[in-house]
Amino acid sequence: MVENIIVVGGGIVGASIAYHLASNGAKVTILEKSIPASGASSKSFGWINANAAETKSYYKLRRAAIFDYLDLCERIKLETAVKWDGSLWWEDQGQDLIDQASVLAEYGYEAKIIDAARFAALEPNIANPPEKCIFGQIEGSADGAEMVRLLLAEATKFDAHVVAGCHVSGFLRKGNRIEGVETNFGKMRADKVVVATGAWSQKLLECAGINLPMDNKTGVIVHTLPVDPVINHLILSPDIHFRQDNSGRIILGEIFSGEGLNEAKAESPIDFAQKMLVRLKERLPDVADLTVDRINVGMRPVPLDGLPAVGVPNGLSGIYVAVMHSGITLAPLIGRLVAQEMLEGQDAGALSDFRPDRFS
Ligand SMILES: Cc1cc2nc3c(=O)[nH]c(=O)nc-3n(C[C@H](O)[C@H](O)[C@H](O)COP(=O)(O)OP(=O)(O)OC[C@H]3O[C@@H](n4cnc5c(N)ncnc54)[C@H](O)[C@@H]3O)c2cc1C
Structure with a gap:
């Protein structure tokens, strides 16, 4: 059965998740309150690195992200966005x-x-x-806005659509299951919802009773x-x-x-x-x-302890959170792992130290 997934947020993290979901068979709708790349992704310095990670597992995640960038560069044309300058x-x-x-x-x-x-x-x-x-x-740089443009262009070659000007204000909920979102265009239903709203995530997640304290x-x-x-x-x-x-x-x-x-x-x-x-x-x-x-x-966008928050929040289903700093570095890897977890139900070990539950 094809999964119908809403990704809220058209920054580099949402765009990468959307690309990986759509290219693996999901039907994806990206809802962006402004225009894609209007948040942190277009205002970033764009350094791809694993240089100053707070913990060893965070270092490993970022080092793995550099490998994923290289893989992604093999699969899709990213030359206008990425430079391996060291x-x-x-x-x-x-x-x-x-x-x-x-x-x-x-x-x-x-x-x-x-x-x-x-x-x-x-x-x-x-x-x-x-x-x-x-x-x-082995470090490099990426233009966040151009990455978003390229990833969304690739995603739309599969079954993905971008709706700009669509503000998500809450969630449709049945018991502990999230079944869609409330927007300025009305209710939209989906099998699953991904929240990739960067610095705006704390307030939005509160609508679903999820605690993700941020120190943006x-x-x-x-x-x-x-x-x-x-x-x-x-x-x-x-x-x-x-x-x-x-x-x-x-x-x-x-x-x-x-x-x-x-x-x-x-x-x-x-x-x-x-x-x-x-x-x-x-x-x-x-x-x-x-x-x-x-x-x-x-x-x-900085979760309170400085580390990424990626996964299904405790006690809920149908919703997935992906909020982080160093999103320019992490986006290709996070996109791949999130798609794997959502579509194949496989837990990615690399994400085990970065679950949003640590704040609940
Ligand atoms: C000055 C600066 C320098 C940085 N330097 C680096 C660096 O060198 N290397 C690095 O790896 N990272 C760096 N970062 C961090 C990196 O840019 C971010 O981690 C990354 O861009 C986050 O991407 P995102 O997609 O999660 O968020 P964003 O790009 O902010 O995208 C979130 C999107 O969600 C949309 N949205 C929010 N709320 C809603 C809603 N309710 N409904 C619909 N849409 C909504 C927003 O409009 C926005 O477009 C830097 C950031 C800044 C600001």
């Missing part, structure tokens, strides 16, 4: 950097410390090479106008991180773990962008005409 990381320095490298080495991650001379050879246009940095050879964080990413190719890797330094995309734009933000705008100082996005531009020019002194083109203020 990263150069020295957000932390001194002993902290060495400790970080040792943890990664213990995990078996393909990353190693390089010195200033090697850095200068890899990135001749960047001023003041760090004494040491971690070279993450604002993040700001600035895009310059395109310039000639000047950077070869993702650069993650103590006061700025940046990369160059396929079109030549430099995509930049403050330190990766930073929160973006300084709300205590009522910093405006424009002041923030100018501050970032000054830092970028210090790193790239020979690049003329670095001009801010776009400032994206996004909300990072």
